[in-house]
Amino acid sequence: MPTKKITIATDAGHTLEGSLELPTGLVRGAALFAHCFTCTKQSRAAVSVSRALAKEGIACLRFDFTGLGGSEGEFGRAGFATDVADLVAAAEELLDRFAQPILLVGHSLGGAAVLAAADDLGFDKVAAIATIGAPSDVPHVLQRIDGDLEAIRKEGEGEVTIGGRDFALSRDFLEKVENTDLLEEVARLKRPLLFLHSPTDDVVGIENASALFRAAKHPKSFVSLEGADHLLLNDADAHFAASVIASWAGRYIPMHEDWPMPEDGVVVKTGHGKFGTEVHTKSHRFVADEPTSYGGDDTGPTPYDLLNAALGTCTAMTMKMYADKKGWPLEGVTVEVIHERNHKDECDHVEAMEEGRQMQALNRKIALHGEDLDEDQRRRIIEIADKCPVHRTLEGELHVHAVVQADRD
Numbered sequence: 001m002p003t004k005k006i007t008i009a010t011d012a013g014h015t016l017e018g019s020l021e022l023p024t025g026l027v028r029g030a031a032l033f034a035h036c037f038t039c040t041k042q043s044r045a046a047v048s049v050s051r052a053l054a055k056e057g058i059a060c061l062r063f064d065f066t067g068l069g070g071s072e073g074e075f076g077r078a079g080f081a082t083d084v085a086d087l088v089a090a091a092e093e094l095l096d097r098f099a100q101p102i103l104l105v106g107h108s109l110g111g112a113a114v115l116a117a118a119d120d121l122g123f124d125k126v127a128a129i130a131t132i133g134a135p136s137d138v139p140h141v142l143q144r145i146d147g148d149l150e151a152i153r154k155e156g157e158g159e160v161t162i163g164g165r166d167f168a169l170s171r172d173f174l175e176k177v178e179n180t181d182l183l184e185e186v187a188r189l190k191r192p193l194l195f196l197h198s199p200t201d202d203v204v205g206i207e208n209a210s211a212l213f214r215a216a217k218h219p220k221s222f223v224s225l226e227g228a229d230h231l232l233l234n235d236a237d238a239h240f241a242a243s244v245i246a247s248w249a250g251r252y253i254p255m256h257e258d259w260p261m262p263e264d265g266v267v268v269k270t271g272h273g274k275f276g277t278e279v280h281t282k283s284h285r286f287v288a289d290e291p292t293s294y295g296g297d298d299t300g301p302t303p304y305d306l307l308n309a310a311l312g313t314c315t316a317m318t319m320k321m322y323a324d325k326k327g328w329p330l331e332g333v334t335v336e337v338i339h340e341r342n343h344k345d346e347c348d349h350v351e352a353m354e355e356g357r358q359m360q361a362l363n364r365k366i367a368l369h370g371e372d373l374d375e376d377q378r379r380r381i382i383e384i385a386d387k388c389p390v391h392r393t394l395e396g397e398l399h400v401h402a403v404v405q406a407d408r409d
Contacts (some may be wrong), residue, residue: 339362
């Protein structure tokens, strides 16, 4: 999936650095991810959740809070209120781009920040909110700081260590963290809420999730991340949380209906990737793409994969239909199809070949499953394979016509 680097201007006068994960194909909506305390947009949870949402058609922006990662500003003078302001600025960027309510997702203190930011942003701009390992009281983060906080309150500034990294914190930072009643904020939320938390989280205890859940109004949901650590350092835990959020979010960011399914044939439309293209049939949607070796994002089968699949599936269906009609004990069919671009073996047998024209072929390997089939039944089932409708279309006189239409957007 394509990742686009963007910058976000803040009211404080500095810029934030973000990475926007874009779906390949149609975009159904957008989400904003807030990383954990002193982490960056490159945290495992941030990357996993963002990309899982993009696979579901939801563009996701992960960004660095003030003074962290690639963002400007001073972390030590920011505090929780600045995080909330950063979130609002980033959310406005998404709202300008996608013009519809967005999903807010936050990890750890980032989870607390999205809960607080929803009120400032306006509930009409928020589709739903999901948190991972969020504290129920913002001052909880002060427990993770190694340093003399009382000295900072008296002197105005001091050095501390957070997660093995050194920071200079100000008195203002501490005050902004301490003067937040998050449970009161949560009680006012009028949006769908999802809380994910590990019962073995030794940084932010599971009692925080209980407090948040009790304070929240319905619709609200809780998912246990049993066995996971606070930072979701295990890939399996991060991917599980990401898949749950992506699936849950689909209920609140449904697929657009402004591009209806075709009554006949297929409709395809390019998306945000280099080659990624969404395919709509009368009742299905899926993505076709090119592999990364050809400059694509490998988010779906290639056009030739689809061509091979058309012949393979039609072959298998025709043989199964024929055997069923005869009442023969065919248990199943496996068809392997390979496209050969330069079919030299048959070129000598083709008369009046056009100059520069290349002979191509589709090679099938067919396996019939069913121990009770006799040899005559097997032979006749294989013979019928060449009579499948797609086979006849490909070997018949096929013409392709193009009509230029007005822009449908």
